[in-house]
Amino acid sequence: MLKVDGLTCGYGHKVIISAISLHVKSGEFFGLIGPNGSGKTTLLRALSREIAPMNGAVLIDGKNVGDIPVRDFARQVTVVSQVLPEVDLTVEEFVLLGRLPYFNAMQFVESKHDMAVAVRCMALTDSLRFKDKPLDHLSGGERQLAAIARALAQEPRLLLLDEPTAHLDITHQVAVMDLLRKLVRELNLTVVMVLHDLNLASEYCDRMALLRAGEIFAAGTPQEVVDYRVIEEVYKTIVVVNRNPVSGKPYVLIVPDDELCKSRGAWGKAGRLSDGA
Amino acid sequence: MKYARWASWLVFLILLLGAVMVWSLSVGASGISAARVVRILCQGGSPVEHSIIFDIRLPRIILGFAVGGCLSLAGVILQGLFRNPLVEPYTLGISGGAALGVAVNIVLGLSAVGAYTLPVCGLLGAGGVILFLYVSSLRTGVVKLQGLLLNGVMISFISSSLVMLLMSIASSDSLHGIVFWMMGSLGGSDLSLVHFMVLVSLASLAAGYFFCLQLNALALGEEEARHLGVPIEQVKKILFVFCAVLTGFCVSIAGMIGFVGLVVPHVMRKLVGSDHRILLGASFLAGALFLIGSDTLARTIIAPLELPVGVITGIVGGSVFLYALAHRGGLSHA
Numbered sequence: 001m002l003k004v005d006g007l008t009c010g011y012g013h014k015v016i017i018s019a020i021s022l023h024v025k026s027g028e029f030f031g032l033i034g035p036n037g038s039g040k041t042t043l044l045r046a047l048s049r050e051i052a053p054m055n056g057a058v059l060i061d062g063k064n065v066g067d068i069p070v071r072d073f074a075r076q077v078t079v080v081s082q083v084l085p086e087v088d089l090t091v092e093e094f095v096l097l098g099r100l101p102y103f104n105a106m107q108f109v110e111s112k113h114d115m116a117v118a119v120r121c122m123a124l125t126d127s128l129r130f131k132d133k134p135l136d137h138l139s140g141g142e143r144q145l146a147a148i149a150r151a152l153a154q155e156p157r158l159l160l161l162d163e164p165t166a167h168l169d170i171t172h173q174v175a176v177m178d179l180l181r182k183l184v185r186e187l188n189l190t191v192v193m194v195l196h197d198l199n200l201a202s203e204y205c206d207r208m209a210l211l212r213a214g215e216i217f218a219a220g221t222p223q224e225v226v227d228y229r230v231i232e233e234v235y236k237t238i239v240v241v242n243r244n245p246v247s248g249k250p251y252v253l254i255v256p257d258d259e260l261c262k263s264r265g266a267w268g269k270a271g272r273l274s275d276g277a
Numbered sequence: 278m279k280y281a282r283w284a285s286w287l288v289f290l291i292l293l294l295g296a297v298m299v300w301s302l303s304v305g306a307s308g309i310s311a312a313r314v315v316r317i318l319c320q321g322g323s324p325v326e327h328s329i330i331f332d333i334r335l336p337r338i339i340l341g342f343a344v345g346g347c348l349s350l351a352g353v354i355l356q357g358l359f360r361n362p363l364v365e366p367y368t369l370g371i372s373g374g375a376a377l378g379v380a381v382n383i384v385l386g387l388s389a390v391g392a393y394t395l396p397v398c399g400l401l402g403a404g405g406v407i408l409f410l411y412v413s414s415l416r417t418g419v420v421k422l423q424g425l426l427l428n429g430v431m432i433s434f435i436s437s438s439l440v441m442l443l444m445s446i447a448s449s450d451s452l453h454g455i456v457f458w459m460m461g462s463l464g465g466s467d468l469s470l471v472h473f474m475v476l477v478s479l480a481s482l483a484a485g486y487f488f489c490l491q492l493n494a495l496a497l498g499e500e501e502a503r504h505l506g507v508p509i510e511q512v513k514k515i516l517f518v519f520c521a522v523l524t525g526f527c528v529s530i531a532g533m534i535g536f537v538g539l540v541v542p543h544v545m546r547k548l549v550g551s552d553h554r555i556l557l558g559a560s561f562l563a564g565a566l567f568l569i570g571s572d573t574l575a576r577t578i579i580a581p582l583e584l585p586v587g588v589i590t591g592i593v594g595g596s597v598f599l600y601a602l603a604h605r606g607g608l609s610h611a
Contacts, residue, residue, distance in 0.1 A: 070503070071506040074506025075506070079504045087551070097493060101505060108554055109554075
């Protein structure tokens with residue numbers, strides 16, 4: 001569905017990501033991971049047409065995204081940003097703005113259908129219960145749900161998210177990720193998201209791409225990408241990768257420096273922490 | 278229900294506007310009671326009363342309606358566009374340009390050629406500034422709104438300095454003319470200009486409504502608006518030129534009437550909410566209301582002398598603004 005073909009882009013003359021190619025299938029939950037400054041967000045911004053490619057192309061169903069009219073694009077692809085804008089709108093008004101790409105030129109009020117879609121999206125994201133609250137009175141988790149509801153109101157096929165779980169506690173992290181997975185399954189949505197948290201990414205993504213310095217270092221299933229050799233190479237940090245006993249997905253454990261010294265002392269110079277205890 | 282609330286606001290403002298208009302028609306050097314005004318409007322009256330109402334007071338009211346509405350409309354749109362509650366039509370330097378045009382006209386004595394040259398020169402000055410701002414901020418094809426704002430503020434300074442330069446070398450007659458114009462006045466305008474302004478104002482209100490939803494989306498920020506399918510660069514260019522031209526017309530015809538475009542949108546946003554679908558119409562009506570009311574005060578408060586209307590809008594508008602700031606926990610939230 002989404003194809004990135006030799007994409008090079010950046011800001012001004014500064015190249016941030018170079019010659020990136022990847023393919024996201026329809027209905028896939030795809031994660032972009034990588035260290036700070038590796039170009040994850042830049043890649044996401046290129047996918048959402050926020051920045052134009054210097055070279056290469058982003059294709060949706062074989063069509064170059066730059067050639068799709070703005071309104072049509074907004075009906076297919078939608079973006080959930082990290083922070084919600086500071087405006088005095090209620091959640092319902094905010095979600096209804098998501099219907100904008102479907103308004104006629106002479107239409108000034110929402111139709112019954114628009115209203116119904118907004119209500120359905122709020123119900124789906126469990127944000128119906130606070131629909132009359134102003135946006136700036138919401139908690140972090142509620143804000144994220146409202147933002148996803150607005151994105152869904154655009155009835156997109158591709159949902160792009162930039163760290164939807166940043167600043168959330170684990171309850172809300174899991175709630176948001178579970179919701180997204182449900183959406184992928186029930187609405188056959190395709191999700192591409194930037195994630196910092198390797199464990200969340202590993203747990204929820206069907207496939208993922210690990211970026212380093214603007215290039216794809218590894219791509220594939222969580223089992224392929226979340227490997228201690230790969231992670232250590234990219235993040236320059238000693239880690240232990242183990243498997244979640246419930247889901248069987250790999251997870252990453254960090255190792256503090258003094259623990260590392262202790263264990264080196266105990267195990268001698270050849271001592272090494274490795275995959276699977 | 279939201280729409281019912283909007284409708285009642287509009288009805289309320291229209292009724293209030295009607296009342297202020299009748300009040301404005303009835304007060305003045307020769308007082309005519311409000312009831313009498315209504316009767317004259319409906320059935321006609323003596324030739325003298327007819328003349329006072331239709332030839333003297335009504336054109337001023339109509340001009341106040343048009344200019345007040347336009348300034349307020351331009352203010353709402355600019356504040357929405359820049360997402361900055363301190364922006365008003367005069368921030369962009371357009372009024373400075375118009376003032377410079379008018380000052381040049383007066384100093385050179387061009388008004389001897391015809392009364393029309395004054396607004397024409399104002400419009401030329403405003404047009405020059407618009408053109409400069411547009412070209413200078415569009416070099417890369419992308420409008421950088423903050424840059425535009427800074428340019429506008431700088432142009433305001435430069436042109437006001439140039440106007441002061443002209444004033445310092447002008448004869449006392451010209452000086453009086455410039456000062457009087459700069460203080461703003463709704464009186465003494467040519468009737469065809471008044472009619473023209475009304476058409477401009479109503480047309481611009483209608484045109485503004487084509488952008489109300491896009492302005493709503495813009496409140497979320499440029500990126501978010503683009504994600505909602507708003508062709509943002511195009512909208513920014515159109516709205517900027519639209520507001521600039523509107524301001525140019527207002528300033529050229531009625532002089533510098535400050536504060537309408539800043540205060541009215543603020544107060545309306547607090548009262549009716551920040552949805553531009555109601556905000557545009559409500560601000561237009563309230564702007565008209567505010568300016569007609571201020572002008573009526575200006576011409577009656579120390580009658581037979583007349584105060585510049587800008588003095589009233591500044592004092593009343595500023596006081597209302599301060600009051601609202603103190604009692605509403607701040608208006609700054611756009």
